[in-house]
Amino acid sequence: MISDNKIEMKNIQYILLLTLLFYGCEKVIDVDLNEADPAIVIEGNVSNSLGYAEVKISMTSSYFDTISSEKISGAEIAVTSDFGDSYTFTEVENGVYRSNENWFKEESDYNLFVDVNGELYESSARMNPAVSIDSVTFYYEDSPFFDPGYYVNVYLFDPPGVENFYRLKYAKNGELQNTIDDLILFDDRFVDGNSIEVTIFNQPFEENDTITLQLISLDEGAYEYLRTFRELVNSNPGSAAPANPNTNISNGALGYFSTWSSYARSAIIKVE
Numbered sequence: 617m618i619s620d621n622k623i624e625m626k627n628i629q630y631i632l633l634l635t636l637l638f639y640g641c642e643k644v645i646d647v648d649l650n651e652a653d654p655a656i657v658i659e660g661n662v663s664n665s666l667g668y669a670e671v672k673i674s675m676t677s678s679y680f681d682t683i684s685s686e687k688i689s690g691a692e693i694a695v696t697s698d699f700g701d702s703y704t705f706t707e708v709e710n711g712v713y714r715s716n717e718n719w720f721k722e723e724s725d726y727n728l729f730v731d732v733n734g735e736l737y738e739s740s741a742r743m744n745p746a747v748s749i750d751s752v753t754f755y756y757e758d759s760p761f762f763d764p765g766y767y768v769n770v771y772l773f774d775p776p777g778v779e780n781f782y783r784l785k786y787a788k789n790g791e792l793q794n795t796i797d798d799l800i801l802f803d804d805r806f807v808d809g810n811s812i813e814v815t816i817f818n819q820p821f822e823e824n825d826t827i828t829l830q831l832i833s834l835d836e837g838a839y840e841y842l843r844t845f846r847e848l849v850n851s852n853p854g855s856a857a858p859a860n861p862n863t864n865i866s867n868g869a870l871g872y873f874s875t876w877s878s879y880a881r882s883a884i885i886k887v888e
Contacts, residue, residue: 644744648840653727656688656866658737660873662720664746669715671705673732676870687711692731697724720875722746728865728873737864739873741835744780746877747772749831750811754821754885761799765820769813770826775808781839784814787828788821798851801842821885828882837864838874 623706659672673688691704693713699721705713720726723744728738751771774780784800786793797818804812821827836841845861863870 646843648730654686656732656735656737656869657685658728658730658739658871658873659697660730660739660871661744662726662741662873662875664720664722664743664877669703669720671730672729673711673713673730673874688732690733695728696727696729697721698726699724700797720796722877726875730869735867737865737867737869741837741864741873743875743877744778744833744835745775746829746833746856746879747775747780747782748879749829749881752827752829752881752883754883757820763816763820765822766825767820768816768833768883768885770816770829772812772814772831774804774807774810774812775879777838778804778808780804780808781834781836783832783834783839783842784816785830785832786816788819789826790828793818796846799842799846801839801846803839823885823887825885827885828880830878830880832878834876835874837862838872838876840864841872841874 625685654675657672657674657676660670662669671693673691675686675688687710687795689707689710691713695703695705695715697703697720701719703715705715707713720743722743725740725742728739728741749770749772753771754766755769756765757767768786770784776883781803782801785857786798786800795818798817800814802812802814804810816827840862841864842861844859846863848859860870861872864873865871
């Protein structure tokens with residue numbers, strides 16, 4: 617599986633310590649906000665991949681503060697499923713909670729409950745089935761519009777009759793490509809039940825490079841979080857409107873709760 621490193625950001629006005637999905641590395645999210653009272657941030661991830669389940673809890677911190685974001689200890693956390701199972705979480709480090717019970721099912725609904733000093737925060741999400749990558753091709757490009765090199769096409773077939781939300785992550789020779797331009801998101805609103813082609817335009821590859829792909833099937837809440845996150849990062853600096861990525865957590869919390877599955881595939885750039 618591909619794990620996150622620090623994502624490149626810009627326009628630092630107000631810093632939220634959030635996780636940009638997936639596998640638990642901290643990210644600095646730069647959003648163009650005025651000074652504001654601290655707010656609680658909840659970052660929840662549940663995956664069918666080795667039963668991965670983690671929740672992080674912190675407080676927002678202003679860019680002008682001299683201390684790092686406060687991590688929240690002592691919370692009580694549980695995840696329940698629509699088939700009756702309940703998963704408890706243990707605090708493994710300050711503000712980081714994990715569950716060792718590793719049986720999460722695709723096409724099931726999950727509910728998150730977080731109790732922080734008597735304040736209850738809730739969310740729900742559905743774990744959509746993983747969608748496979750059918751094939752990977754590449755072509756050489758040398759034009760005024762692109763850097764010379766090989767560009768990769770990824771093909772998949774979208775299951776009909778299901779609202780699907782995707783993120784495509786990729787690593788080049790084992791190194792995750794993790795700038796904001798590498799945040800590849802798409803859904804099946806206009807292509808339900810059809811083949812989908814995704815081209816990775818952000819950078820070229822060379823012959824004998826290895827590309828490792830991870831096609832993540834997201835729930836809608838996490839997709840909207842990432843989509844609005846990308847919009848905020850790419851927005852013009854100095855915007856007057858305070859904003860944050862869309863959240864699917866109740867009671868005024870920032871962050872997200874996501875249940876997801878994924879399919880991985882690798883390919884080597886070869887010239888016939």
